[in-house]
Amino acid sequence: MSAGFRVLVISLLLAAHSSAQQHQPNERYTFTCGGNLTGVTGLLGSEGFPGVYPPNSKCTWKITVPEGKVVVLSFRFIDLENDNLCRYDFVDVYSGHANGQRIGRFCGTFRPGALVSHSNKMLVQMVSDANTAGNGFIAMYSAAEPNERGDQYCGGRLDKPTGSFKTPNWPDRDYPAGVTCSWHIVAPKHQVIEVKFEKFDVERDNYCRYDYVAVFNGGELNDAKRIGKFCGDSPPAPIVSDKNELLIQFLSDLSLTADGFIGHYKFRPKKLLTTTSSPVTTAAPTTANLKPTVALCQQKCKRSGTPESNYCSSNFVITGTVITTVSRSGSVYATVSIINVYKEGTLAIQQAGKSMSSKIIVVCKQCPMIRRGLNYIIMGQVDDEGRAKILPSNFVMSFKTKNQKMLNALKNKRC
Structure with missing residues (x-):
């Protein structure tokens, strides 16, 4: 451990002890795996911090502050095995103790801004795999008024028929730098949520790695349910949820910042939900019919018809470059970098800056x-989760520049 790191840890511990007034400055604080934490303020850290955390562990801390308050959690230091999706070692933070909404998942050395619960309870869970890599984390929690808002605090539950977030x-x-905001929008059953960004300016990066807005179907951070990840100075296209819940997360790192954004949402009856494209003339296959059965996959693989004859019966039409392919359970899971969209329907499209991509299953x-x-x-076709499904009967062909004119004409076709 470097001398600089030792100084950092000692100063943090002393500051925590002083604020909590529970320990003498020269008393060593021992961090254990999880526990129940109460009071108006306190300190928690990974097991053995500042030493390397143990492998194959799962530690859970349940934080409870006085009734009528909310929990504010601030990470002072974090150093966990790094991974883009935080699949190996990570810290999860939940609002509430049981079945609470996940506020965020963190790994690597990115230190998020203050995290605020929706009630007087918060749950923090750290998981490590067989290979450790890092000194873990240390964080402070404190009680705050529910409506207290400042530079650090943002997010919350939105359940009125219309509203804004910024x-x-x-x-x-x-x-400000180092902020994490999560807005959980909840509509009544059988309604969906439409979101539009009026102004948008978030630090630009081709992959939105530093500051970004991520939008998820449902109420928790789940990459499979992510509708898109956005940054730059171009507002995302209007977003419509699949069901009655939507989660919007904003993160800024500790460096460059920008103007920010303001967005508006409204509830809509699901039965009135339409797409910009004309209705299809044939029913989309059910999810059950999209499994790779022997009968289905023994069909003669011969493309039938033309782009014109298949346009109306397709849920979506795109051109793109296949950038990844993985074979799994008789199917191919691929990621397509989109060149152009001619018919979007309910296809889930991810956007990073001006680059768009979509996941498809052949x-x-x-x-x-x-x-x-x-x-x-x-x-x-598109399933209920917004995933593209390609059957042997669907139309796929090589894209050439000369096809562009034909496809542009199809975009205005009435079905």
Whole structure:
């Protein structure tokens, strides 16, 4: 351990002891695996901190502050095994103790801003795999008034029929560094949520790695349910939820900031939900029919019809480059970097800056055959989760520049 790191740890511990007034400055604080924490303020850290945390562990801390208050958690230091999706070693933070909404998942050395619960309870859980890599974390919690808002605090539950959400300091000055905001929008059953960003300016990066807005179907952070991840100075296209819950998360790192954003939402009856494209003339296959059965995958793999004849019966039509392919359970799971969208429907499209991508599943891996690095016209169906499903009967062909004019004409076709 470096001398600088020792100084950091000691200063943090002394500050924590002083504020809590529970320990003498020269008393060593021992961090254990989880526990129940109460009071108006306190300190928690990974087991053995500042030493390397143990492998194959799962530690849970339940924080409870006085009734009528909310919990504010501030990470002072974090050093866990780094991974883009935090799959190996991570810290999860939940609002509430049982079945609470996850506020965030963190790993690496990124230190999020203050995290605020919706009630007087918060749960913090750290998980490590067989390979340790880091000194863990240390964090402070404190009690605050429910409606207390400042540079650090933002987010919350939104359940009125219409409303707005915005970055801290909007519109007077740039959003602060090191902020994490989570807005959980909840509509009545059988309604969906439409979100539009009026103004948008978040630090630009091709992959939105530093500051970003992420939007999820449902009430927790789940990459499979992520609708998109956004940054830059171009507002995202309007977003409509699949069901009656939507989670919007904003994160800023500890460096550059920008103007921020303001967004508006409203509830809509699900039965009135329409897409910009004309209705399809044939029913989309059910999820059960999208499994790679022997009968389905033994069909002769021969493309039938033309782009014109398949356009109306397809839920979505895109052109794109296949950038990843993985075979699994008789199907191919691929990621497509989108060149253009001609018919979107309910297809889930992720956006990073000006780059768009979508995940597709070729149900029968040999039909139609797609190869990484090649460009295709892809027409297919969309399941209830917004995933693209390509059946042997769907239309897929190589995309050439000369096809552009034909596809532009199809975009205005009436079905």
